[in-house]
Every structure is written in C-alpha cells, then in structure tokens.
Amino acid sequence: MQKIVFMGAGSMAEALIHGWIKNEVVPANQIYVKNRSNVERLHELRNIYGVHIIEQLEEIKDADLVILAMKPKDARVAFESIAPYLSENTAILSVLAGIAIETIEKALGVRPIARVMPNTSAAIGMAASGIAFNEYVTDSQKSIYLQLLEAIGIVIEVEEDKLHAITALSGSGPAYLYYLLEAWEKIGVEFGLSKETVRKLMVQTIAGSAMMLQKVKEEPEVLRRKVTSPGGTTEAGIKALENFRFNEAIYACIKSAEARSRELARGE
Numbered sequence: 675m676q677k678i679v680f681m682g683a684g685s686m687a688e689a690l691i692h693g694w695i696k697n698e699v700v701p702a703n704q705i706y707v708k709n710r711s712n713v714e715r716l717h718e719l720r721n722i723y724g725v726h727i728i729e730q731l732e733e734i735k736d737a738d739l740v741i742l743a744m745k746p747k748d749a750r751v752a753f754e755s756i757a758p759y760l761s762e763n764t765a766i767l768s769v770l771a772g773i774a775i776e777t778i779e780k781a782l783g784v785r786p787i788a789r790v791m792p793n794t795s796a797a798i799g800m801a802a803s804g805i806a807f808n809e810y811v812t813d814s815q816k817s818i819y820l821q822l823l824e825a826i827g828i829v830i831e832v833e834e835d836k837l838h839a840i841t842a843l844s845g846s847g848p849a850y851l852y853y854l855l856e857a858w859e860k861i862g863v864e865f866g867l868s869k870e871t872v873r874k875l876m877v878q879t880i881a882g883s884a885m886m887l888q889k890v891k892e893e894p895e896v897l898r899r900k901v902t903s904p905g906g907t908t909e910a911g912i913k914a915l916e917n918f919r920f921n922e923a924i925y926a927c928i929k930s931a932e933a934r935s936r937e938l939a940r941g942e
C-alpha cells in the first residue's frame with residue numbers, strides 16, 4: 675500500500691501513525707492526513723512524523739487505503755465529502771466506533787472494507803484490536819491489515835457484531851484504567867504520599883499484574899486469592915468494593931458502552 679490517507683487526524687490517527695512509523699511498518703512518506711478544519715494539527719503531525727498533508731480531496735483519488743478516523747458523529751458529512759473522490763480500487767479501513775460496514779458500503783460504495791477497533795496504546799505498540807472484514811477484502815489485503823495491526827499490538831479477528839463488545843472492553847478499556855489511577859492518586863495524596871510516588875507504584879502494579887496474567891497463566895480469581903490473606907487488608911478492601919457493588923458497576927460500565935456502540939450504529 676503506497677498511499678494511506680487518514681481522514682481525521684486526531685488521537686487515534688496519531689496513535690496508529692506513531693506506532694507504524696516507530697515500528698517501521700509504514701514509512702512516513704506513504705502516510706497522508708486530512709482534517710475537516712484543523713490545519714494546525716496537520717502541520718503538527720507533519721512536523722513530528724514527516725507525514726504528508728492532503729490539501730484538496732482530489733488527492734485521495736490515487737489512495738490505496740483510506741482510513742476513516744473522524745468521530746462517529748462526523749462520519750456522515752465526511753462520507754459525503756469523500757465519496758466523489760474515491761476510486762474503485764481504494765480500500766477502506768474504519769476505526770469508527772459503532773458504524774457498521776453496511777453503512778459504509780451504502781455511503782462509499784461496495785468495496786473492500788475492514789472495521790477495526792484498536793485502542794490508544796497503539797502509540798507504544800501495545801494496542802489490543804478487534805477486526806472484521808466484508809466479503810470483498812481479499813486474503814492478501816487481510817494479511818496486510820493483520821500485519822499493520824500486529825505491528826502496533828495484538829489483533830483478533832471477529833464477526834462484525836462482536837465489535838460492539840470489543841469497543842466497550844478494549845477500545846474504551848484504557849480510559850477505565852486511567853480513571854482508576856486518577857482515583858488511586860487522589861486517595862494516595864490524601865494519605866500524604868506524593869502524586870508521583872503513587873503513580874510510580876500503581877503503574878508498576880498495573881503492569882506487573884498484567885504481566886502475571888500473561889506469564890503465569892493462572893485465572894485472575896486464583897491470582898486474586900493469592901493476594902488476599904484471610905482477615906487481611908485485601909479482604910477488607912474487596913469487601914468495601916463489594917459493599918459498593920463493584921461487580922454491578924463494572925457490568926453496567928461495559929453494558930452501557932456496548933449499548934452506546936449499538937446506538938451509534940443506528941445513527942443515534
């Protein structure tokens with residue numbers, strides 16, 4: 675793929691661009707970026723990564739791949755603006771949360787379309803992505819997409835409907851963990867520790883726990899029980915979580931995100 679155009683040059687686009695360039699999967703001179711109006715941002719990305727800026731939509735005519743990376747609410751207008759300039763051979767890769775392949779086919783024509791749900795950890799090669807394809811994506815295109823996504827983390831192929839759940843879990847997932855860290859830092863500071871100290875301890879705790887799950891290959895419940903001494907501090911902490919209905923809160927969190935993804939798919 676010689677010309678890859680990002681329609682929408684926000685945080686997700688930057689995470690992918692950063693990951694691809696850093697891991698030398700796509701050279702900067704094959705990447706092009708376009709926004710609706712924020713030209714300053716395009717210059718910023720050009721200065722940091724050496725990518726090209728699309729000045730006129732005609733320039734997408736010879737793109738091998740157009741990546742849809744605007745917010746879902748802006749998708750309809752974006753589709754209308756690019757549809758006249760897409761050539762028959764241009765494939766589409768969408769990172770839009772909740773927008774169905776069928777909707778993209780209707781707006782941009784029946785062509786090879788892949789839908790991926792990555793997350794922002796792509797920027798450091800640690801993304802967890804789900805991907806689904808329409809029937810026009812060839813095996814060789816599939817292997818290119820998988821290669822692009824494996825360069826920035828892990829990728830799992832699923833049927834399209836499951837992307838709603840993946841969006842709710844790993845797409846939004848980093849935000850849940852950052853939110854948790856915000857709460858930990860707040861209480862740590864209340865206990866008189868510096869924010870920096872809490873961050874250092876808890877970031878290592880998150881990373882260490884993740885690595886334990888990967889390397890030791892025990893169930894989370896087993897690992898949890900190993901931390902939880904009878905009558906000890908963890909038990910007291912978990913009891914408090916249970917009193918505040920932790921499981922229900924997490925269930926509601928993922929259910930709400932999944933439902934929102936389905937709403938976006940319906941254009942709500």
Ligand SMILES: NC(=O)C1=CN([C@@H]2O[C@H](COP(=O)(O)OP(=O)(O)OC[C@H]3O[C@@H](n4cnc5c(N)ncnc54)[C@H](OP(=O)(O)O)[C@@H]3O)[C@@H](O)[C@H]2O)C=CC1
Nearest residue numbers: 682683684685686709710711712743744746748752770771
């Ligand atoms: N952030 C995340 O963690 C993840 C996001 N996603 C998906 O990625 C997509 C982008 O999200 P994110 O990067 O966070 O969003 P941002 O708001 O950071 O970026 C969106 C960009 O799209 C541009 N844009 C809007 N309309 C158009 C248009 N008509 N043509 C070209 N560009 C346009 C905006 O430009 P301007 O400012 O000029 O309007 C803006 O730079 C979303 O669909 C989201 O669902 C998927 C997985 C994870």
Ligand SMILES: O=C(O)[C@@H]1CCC=N1
Nearest residue numbers: 771841842845846847
């Ligand atoms: O919040 C969102 O809609 C996007 C999708 C997953 C992460 N961010």
